[in-house]
Amino acid sequence: MVISSERNSSEVKSNRYLDAKKIGRAIDMAIQEGAQYAEARLVALTETDIRMKDSQIESAVPGQQVGLTLRVLVDGSWGIHSTTDYHQIHEQVPSTVKLAKAVANRRAANMKPIDLAEVPIYQDEVHWEAKKDVRFTELDEKLSHMREFTSSVKHDSIQSVKCGWMDEHIHTELITSEGMDRVWSFQRTLMHATLEGRDGDNVMSYRTRVGGEGGVELIDDADLDALATKAEKATLRLLHASSAPSGKMPLVADPDLTGVYIHEALGHPCEADLVAAGDSCLDGKLGQKIGSEIVTVVDDPTIRGGYGAFPIDDEGLNTREKLLIKNGVLTEYLNHRETAHHFELEPNAGARAQDGLHHPMVRMSNTIIQGGHHKDLDDLLEDIQYGVYACGSRGGQVDTGRGSFQFSAQESWLIENGELTTPLKDVSVSGMTLEILKNVDGLTKDAMIASPGFCGKGQTVPVGDGGPLMRIREALVG
Amino acid sequence: MIPTDALDRLMEKADVISQACRQSDVEQWDIVGIQGYNEEVEIEAGKISLAGGGGEGGFGIRVVEDGRFGFAHVVDVSNVNAAIELAQKIAKISPKIDGFELPSLEPTSKVGGMYDDAIVKTSSEELLQNADDILSHVASLNENAVVTGGGIEISSTASCLISSSGIEESGQSTMNSIGVQLSIDKETFSSSYDHQSSRKKLKEIPECIDNALYWAEATQNPLKHTLQSEDSKVVFTPSSFSSLFRYIVPNSVIGERLARNISVWSNKVGEQVIDPAISITNHGRLEGGLASSSRDDEGVPTQILPLIQGGKLANSLWSVRDAAEMIQDGKVESAKSTGSAFRSSYQSPPSTSCSEMIFETSNNQHSREALLEIIDTGYLIQSVMGAHTANPTSGDFSVTSSTILRIENGEIVGPLSQAGISGNLVAALQSNVELGNETSVRGRYHLPDVALQSSIRVNPA
Numbered sequence: 001m002v003i004s005s006e007r008n009s010s011e012v013k014s015n016r017y018l019d020a021k022k023i024g025r026a027i028d029m030a031i032q033e034g035a036q037y038a039e040a041r042l043v044a045l046t047e048t049d050i051r052m053k054d055s056q057i058e059s060a061v062p063g064q065q066v067g068l069t070l071r072v073l074v075d076g077s078w079g080i081h082s083t084t085d086y087h088q089i090h091e092q093v094p095s096t097v098k099l100a101k102a103v104a105n106r107r108a109a110n111m112k113p114i115d116l117a118e119v120p121i122y123q124d125e126v127h128w129e130a131k132k133d134v135r136f137t138e139l140d141e142k143l144s145h146m147r148e149f150t151s152s153v154k155h156d157s158i159q160s161v162k163c164g165w166m167d168e169h170i171h172t173e174l175i176t177s178e179g180m181d182r183v184w185s186f187q188r189t190l191m192h193a194t195l196e197g198r199d200g201d202n203v204m205s206y207r208t209r210v211g212g213e214g215g216v217e218l219i220d221d222a223d224l225d226a227l228a229t230k231a232e233k234a235t236l237r238l239l240h241a242s243s244a245p246s247g248k249m250p251l252v253a254d255p256d257l258t259g260v261y262i263h264e265a266l267g268h269p270c271e272a273d274l275v276a277a278g279d280s281c282l283d284g285k286l287g288q289k290i291g292s293e294i295v296t297v298v299d300d301p302t303i304r305g306g307y308g309a310f311p312i313d314d315e316g317l318n319t320r321e322k323l324l325i326k327n328g329v330l331t332e333y334l335n336h337r338e339t340a341h342h343f344e345l346e347p348n349a350g351a352r353a354q355d356g357l358h359h360p361m362v363r364m365s366n367t368i369i370q371g372g373h374h375k376d377l378d379d380l381l382e383d384i385q386y387g388v389y390a391c392g393s394r395g396g397q398v399d400t401g402r403g404s405f406q407f408s409a410q411e412s413w414l415i416e417n418g419e420l421t422t423p424l425k426d427v428s429v430s431g432m433t434l435e436i437l438k439n440v441d442g443l444t445k446d447a448m449i450a451s452p453g454f455c456g457k458g459q460t461v462p463v464g465d466g467g468p469l470m471r472i473r474e475a476l477v478g
Numbered sequence: 479m480i481p482t483d484a485l486d487r488l489m490e491k492a493d494v495i496s497q498a499c500r501q502s503d504v505e506q507w508d509i510v511g512i513q514g515y516n517e518e519v520e521i522e523a524g525k526i527s528l529a530g531g532g533g534e535g536g537f538g539i540r541v542v543e544d545g546r547f548g549f550a551h552v553v554d555v556s557n558v559n560a561a562i563e564l565a566q567k568i569a570k571i572s573p574k575i576d577g578f579e580l581p582s583l584e585p586t587s588k589v590g591g592m593y594d595d596a597i598v599k600t601s602s603e604e605l606l607q608n609a610d611d612i613l614s615h616v617a618s619l620n621e622n623a624v625v626t627g628g629g630i631e632i633s634s635t636a637s638c639l640i641s642s643s644g645i646e647e648s649g650q651s652t653m654n655s656i657g658v659q660l661s662i663d664k665e666t667f668s669s670s671y672d673h674q675s676s677r678k679k680l681k682e683i684p685e686c687i688d689n690a691l692y693w694a695e696a697t698q699n700p701l702k703h704t705l706q707s708e709d710s711k712v713v714f715t716p717s718s719f720s721s722l723f724r725y726i727v728p729n730s731v732i733g734e735r736l737a738r739n740i741s742v743w744s745n746k747v748g749e750q751v752i753d754p755a756i757s758i759t760n761h762g763r764l765e766g767g768l769a770s771s772s773r774d775d776e777g778v779p780t781q782i783l784p785l786i787q788g789g790k791l792a793n794s795l796w797s798v799r800d801a802a803e804m805i806q807d808g809k810v811e812s813a814k815s816t817g818s819a820f821r822s823s824y825q826s827p828p829s830t831s832c833s834e835m836i837f838e839t840s841n842n843q844h845s846r847e848a849l850l851e852i853i854d855t856g857y858l859i860q861s862v863m864g865a866h867t868a869n870p871t872s873g874d875f876s877v878t879s880s881t882i883l884r885i886e887n888g889e890i891v892g893p894l895s896q897a898g899i900s901g902n903l904v905a906a907l908q909s910n911v912e913l914g915n916e917t918s919v920r921g922r923y924h925l926p927d928v929a930l931q932s933s934i935r936v937n938p939a
Contacts, residue, residue, distance in 0.1 A: 047634040056573045062564065063551045067534070080530030084553050099602055100528045104521075106606055111525050139571070159739045191720040196740040196871050204741055205871040245878065246898060246937040247706045278661060279669070357534055373512050384780045394867035399880055401669040402627065404896045408867035428864060428876035430898050430939070471479035478876045478898025478937045 001371070006452035014125060014183055016173060017066060018042050019088070020407045023175045026090035030072045030178050037073040037116060039176040040312060042066065042086055043356030046135050049167040050142060054161055055150045060139060067356025072096050076113020099117035102441075117141040117197035117340035117347045119317055124310045128186035128304070130215025134172050137216045142167070143221050147195055149371035152228035157236060159203075160196040167216070168412060174357075175314045188462055189218050195313040197235040204238040204411050204425065206231055206392075206410060211453045213291045214465065234392070234411050241425035244412065244477060251475040252380050252386030252442075256450040257390050257409055259465025262297055262369050263455065264396040264405040265433045267465075269297075269456075270324050270332075270360040272339035272350070274400045281403030281433055282330060291328040291437030295370045298323055299334060301349070301365035306464030307354060307452030308365035309353070315360055328437070355457035367466030372443025378418075380442045380471045387415040388477050390427050393451070403433040428478045442471030481515060482598060486637040486651050488513045488535070491555045492648075495537055496640045504566065506580045508641035509577050510775060511535070512824045516633035517602060519609045521658070524624045526609050529602060538824040541565040545574040548800070549827040549903075553767045570769035576658030578802035581815065586779035594875040596679040597632050597652040605630055608656075610684050614733035615683050616660065616691060623691055626669070627659035645777035648884045653768070654680045662698060668893075670694040670881055671861065672717065675921065677766040690855040693860045693881045700895035701884060711851045711856035712899070713885075717927040722875055724901045724923060727758065729870040730834040731785045733801070733816075737809035742873050742904050746791050752904070753911040754789035755841040762817050762833035771923040773817065780817035788840070789837035796910045797830040836917075836924040841914035849929045851888035852912055857936050858883040858890065862899060865874040873904030882936075898937035906933035 021132065023040045030038035044066045066085035070093065072079045081092040081098025093183035146163040153161050167189040174182050190211035197204050208231045210222045229410035253261060262315070274280040280292070300321040301310050307419065313319055315337050322332050336351035337364060374380050389412060396407030412427040413420040430434035492511045501505040513535030520527045536553040538563050544850050550561040608630055616642050621645030631654070638648035657673030670693035672686040714722070727939075736742040743751050760779025764770045774780055775800055797819035804810045819828035850858065860881035866873035882897050883890045907930070914927030 014781075014782035041705070057545075057571065060572070061549050061551070061567045061824060061825065061827065062568075065536075065825065066553065069532075069642065076528075078528035080528055080532075082530065082532035082534070084534050084536065096530075099531075101605055102603060103526050103529045106526060106610060114527075118866045143571075197741055198744075201742075202738060203744075203871045207738075207867060221790065244900070246900065246935055273522070277626045278624055278663070279523075279659065281667075357532065359528070359530070363861070387543060394869075396867070397863040397878075399863060401659075402667060402880050402896075404863070404878065404880045406867075407862055408876055412737070426869060426874040426876045426900065428867065428878070428898060428900065430863075430878035430896060432896065432939070476896075476898055476937065476939050478878070478935070 035072040040069040052163040074100035116337040125183040131217040132215040184334040239422040244427040254391040258467035258470040260393040264398040272333040272335040279401040290426035297325040307365035308463040313349040315351040366464035372446040406430040442467040514635040518631040520629040546572040638869035668697040697893040702893040705938040710936040711853035720920035733796040752907040758786040764834040767834040776819040787910040839913040896939040901934040
């Protein structure tokens with residue numbers, strides 16, 4: 001069934017890289033050779049990567065990369081070929097089908113063949129246009145933003161300010177044997193900086209990021225002076241901060257860290273490919289209560305401006321919000337067509353690939369804990385005799401099978417008798433997903449997407465995480 | 479099958495680009511070309527989940543004019559003139575660095591062991607069979623163990639570097655990687671990951687498979703009794719130690735970072751910075767090294783460079799541009815390239831990085847059992863989560879491990895379900911560092927078991 005999309009956000013039609021007829025013939029060839037499904041997905045990235053050190057350009061690299069992945073499903077097994085030489089992809093069809101057949105022939109009798117959940121078929125173009133297109137903004141203007149940030153950092157103890165800029169226009173074309181023929185595009189812009197401070201033998205670094213899905217307007221609209229001043233103050237504070245206490249104690253996290261927490265502790269174990277592989281602590285827990293009543297979590301690629309936003313997933317499905325946890329109950333896994341079929345679930349457009357040279361996997365987008373009922377930070381701190389308030393993220397990691405996770409804060413404070421007291425450095429928090437979700441006992445009202453981030457799972461994709469201020473009754477702080 | 483004529487094809491295109499550079503008015507230029515091919519088999523949920531392969535390549539063009547540099551990259555050589563113009567345009571707005579010129583041709587010799595014909599000749603069927611053999615091997619050793627993720631990859635990369643100063647280097651390298659994530663869901667759930675990479679074809683069942691299984695088995699049934707959070711002696715295996723080491727130590731020996739006062743070892747050249755028994759060598763020419771080469775990525779011959787000798791900071795890593803910049807800025811009186819310029823791909827200009835790093839001791843080396851006896855009471859740690867959150871400037875880290883064993887009276891008494899591990903790696907390396915007698919290659923790092931006896935706190939869950 002072909003459904004004409006009504007979602008076009010733009011009348012603009014893009015210049016296509018793929019010759020639809022030629023690709024159609026290649027896909028027909030794959031079907032004739034025995035494939036039950038075949039697709040060609042091309043991604044053209046038009047990007048700029050700039051590095052600046054103390055207001056001096058280190059490098060500025062504008063460029064374009066184009067990659068195409070041919071994916072064929074034959075007798076319930078995948079064969080894949082990825083190449084930058086996309087004009088010649090038809091030559092790779094027979095060998096890719098043969099490879100998939102070879103995998104299928106080795107499948108044990110008790111192993112279920114792969115199949116795909118049915119989805120609506122679209123033939124259309126969807127373009128999320130940026131207010132200020134990264135492709136048509138002069139390099140000088142991008143450099144000027146970076147210099148503005150750098151010049152706002154003035155303290156003598158700051159030895160170095162490294163500032164980076166990454167923007168990209170992402171253009172994707174997908175043609176499948178089911179008749180899908182979609183073209184979509186959107187942009188991402190990110191400015192990031194690392195401040196390095198020294199006082200005697202004491203050296204510390206602090207990083208900050210601003211940006212998201214969209215064009216240069218995201219940086220135009222940011223208060224770079226305030227961002228730089230905040231980073232400068234944090235770096236100076238860290239130079240004299242105390243080491244973190246260790247042990248189990250109450251923890252309050254800012255939206256940045258709340259986002260990383262929910263990404264690592266819940267988001268990854270919710271990815272259906274890990275569940276199917278037997279590598280998730282949430283296997284078999286759909287419909288079960290796994291968190292406290294106040295915890296509701298969504299993953300939503302349609303939140304424009306979030307770094308993990310995109311209009312269409314890499315299997316051609318329209319994106320939508322996924323309600324992962326509602327009031328503590330696990331309601332939905334993130335899935336792609338393969339895992340939706342495996343678990344007999346509705347596909348929810350969770351397929352993402354790093355670029356045109358990688359195949360789609362189940363990935364998060366913008367993952368957020370929704371707001372609760374606490375008024376503000378003071379409201380959360382009030383009952384805490386001794387604990388930690390942790391802010392900003394250095395990143396995190398999860399062992400999805402064991403359900404154990406770790407994330408680290410950029411800077412923190414000791415909480416004593418409901419007040420923030422001593423600044424702390426190098427606070428990390430670890431725990432078990434199925435325990436700590438039950439320990440969330442306070443959330444402020446307003447949830448927000450926090451700083452842009454990246455998620456690695458063999459492939460790296462941009463993500464947006466966030467939430468409100470969050471209190472965990474007992475967390476393992478190290 | 480990976481094509482055997484990849485290098486010829488690459489050089490044909492590189493010649494077109496070098497002609498265009500010569501015909502342009504660019505003062506100095508260099509071209510790096512890379513064309514890689516790979517084949518892979520992925521394993522998921524105890525079975526082969528997909529097989530694939532492909533090719534990726536392109537060219538980076540760097541121009542230097544009056545001490546300023548610009549860079550652009552192309553895939554399609556018909557766009558080369560536009561790329562050169564773009565690089566020139568960027569050079570014009572880049573800062574001038576007095577004395578920055580592309581390196582001239584200096585003699586060097588090839589580094590061996592970078593290419594294994596056996597990898598190139600491996601068929602897809604053989605790769606699939608190898609994956610099946612791994613699955614069968616694990617099942618034969620433990621019927622409850624499942625390979626939940628991982629796979630096998632072979633690749634071959636043709637690369638070249640051509641410059642206006644007469645450098646013309648080309649070659650082909652190969653790589654074989656195998657990694658497995660194993661889990662055991664019996665009385666309790668446990669899992670472990672390990673992997674190996676080599677320029678040569680790996681054994682069908684490399685050691686990493688048995689090692690992953692050992693740690694999945696060893697961390698079943700965690701200790702029930704409560705252990706206190708305390709400063710502890712620990713033995714890191716090469717796997718866990720490399721995770722922390724790679725984020726902290728190489729950064730601390732970059733010449734430019736030392737000169738700019740943002741390395742923990744700034745102003746300490748010639749001083750004792752770690753245990754007097756420990757030495758760290760940057761080996762750019764190690765046969766078969768994953769980061770070895772005869773020349774670095776701007777054409778300077780690589781070398782064997784002692785970075786830490788007897789615990790003293792002896793040398794640091796430099797690229798041509800960093801050296802010129804730091805001299806111009808008055809941060810150092812003199813500096814020259816140590817052949818340490820690396821590019822992450824053809825899409826990036828070179829930056830300074832380490833080659834193969836070898837971590838050694840002049841003291842006696844010990845078996846793992848002997849190291850456990852030395853620490854007497856503490857922990858043996860196989861892997862850590864969150865090493866990337868370590869502070870590369872200060873050496874502070876705070877990570878988590880679920881593959882950690884409690885040691886009492888020099889013997890393993892059982893696993894912990896989880897523990898936080900925090901401290902400062904630079905401080906922990908300053909004294910009483912004892913090393914194991916078996917070196918393991920973890921990417922570009924050559925490390926044995928490492929016993930650290932101070933500045934580490936373990937916080938059991």
